[in-house]
Amino acid sequence: MRFDLLSGKPLRIIAGVILLFNGFFPALWIVFTSLKTESELRVTPIHYLPTDPTLANYVRAFTNQPLLLYLFNSLFIAVCSTALTLFVATLAAYALARLRLRFRGLILSVIIAVSTFPLVTLLVPLFQMMRSLGLLNSYLALILPYTVLSVPVCTLVLVSFFDGIPRDLESAAMVDGCTRIGALFKIVVPLSAPGVFTAGILAFVNAWDEFLLALSLNSSPTFRTLPVGITLYQGEFTFPWPTISAALVVGIVPVAILIMIFQERVVSGLTTGGIKG
Template sequence: MSARATAFPGLPFLSGMPLRLIVGLILVVNGMFPALWILFTSLKTEAELTRKPITWVPDDPTFQNYVQAFTDQPLLLFLFNSFMVALLSTAATLLVSTFAAYALARLSLRGRDLILSAIIAVSTFPLVTLLVPLFEIMRSLGLLNTWLALILPYTVLSLPVCTLVLVSFFEAIPRDLENAAMVDGCTRIGSLFRVVVPLSAPGVFTAGILAFVNAWDEFLLALSFNSSPQLRTLPVGITLYQGEFAFPWPVISAALVVGIVPVAVLIVLFQERVVSGLTSGGIKG
């Protein structure tokens, strides 16, 4: 098949363009369109949103929806709860997955392949099937309506993916570097955190961002385990903007944009490390 598009009936501007470029543009538009639509909706009035024909870009952008998003509901509280839960669960996930990945990468474990297969299998379980058992566990422990009710499940749910990411990086670190560190007086744990983890920084950042985003976006457990208004996370809090018979989409979109910003900033700040971690993990794995 030719690498160039030769004829596109009705789309003459695509004639002669590389096929890979066209496919890339389609993927970019498909990925960016929902985010752009939410952004444009957050800048429209209710009247402009329901106007026919549809206007894609707001004629008269307004920031009143953002003001209303912070005044109608305690959006800052939702952001704070989500940030703390995501941050603490990410820290716990990285700590546990680091030890688990190091054991799988370095120790001569009997049934190592079986353990890795079990990790992959567990990561495929639908969350809804775990809801009732997790709820019963949290209730029996008296953790409902606490941050721990979310931090512990989020940590467990992110562990399989983060462990698999870190295993591929730890296996690529030469053992001689650890041995040299231990000859110089480091313990095995010391060599892990002073040699292996720093050299696997792209993988650690990748695992951390995956865990953070999973916790930041999660809705089902946050809705089921925390009914206290003071503990609502952002995904649950956004649902409170809708009325009994009305859906103020511009205000809801403004709240969504505010919720997207922290994750977007995180990705931008650590973009190079994340891309390096994903590509290196794919090559080494």
């Protein structure tokens, strides 16, 4: 009799609980901390739930630092880089999926290799490039690098979807007078909607969370993004964790809403892309 330990329902339930705890506990801890006072945070033994919840930390998060400006900068940069990433990745993925390239496998291998480069190794060249172009302390200083960093992964995601779409659909569209680019954006892209949404979410989250380039390329307060701005709440000898946690919650909300809205499409894109790949 064949016995597969991993197929047991109890083990799957335990694994699910562990994953759920690992994913939600840090977020819940930040939310609870944002509702506590400084004195309650220092109480021993630890109170996991706030005994006297307060929203004063959220008020301080918006008044101690220009949090709305940081949110706008992060949102503008993330949206622009995501749109540019999807446009470039769509064209690249379509070329790899449809054109009979002689070194297609090698190109895909290079794309995978490039996507694994540590960001710190690219910091100095990117800084020198942006300085020579006069783009330091501007939105483009982050939009362009974020696009370059997200294109490889998004291209790989889209290639697997474009490969699964019959070529006859494009041929029929072109017979009716549609150009190849028109067939791409009117036929292929809509049919690959789960993959496009998945690639878009990956690019958006990458731009929204990035810290190192945002700190190095934009030193002007006018162009600071949310991850950099949150670090400014701490003083030389003080760490106002409740206020910092409130700012973190504000930063988590947009991404959480985005994931909730497109949850089904993202899950479909990840599973379908994994099966096809």
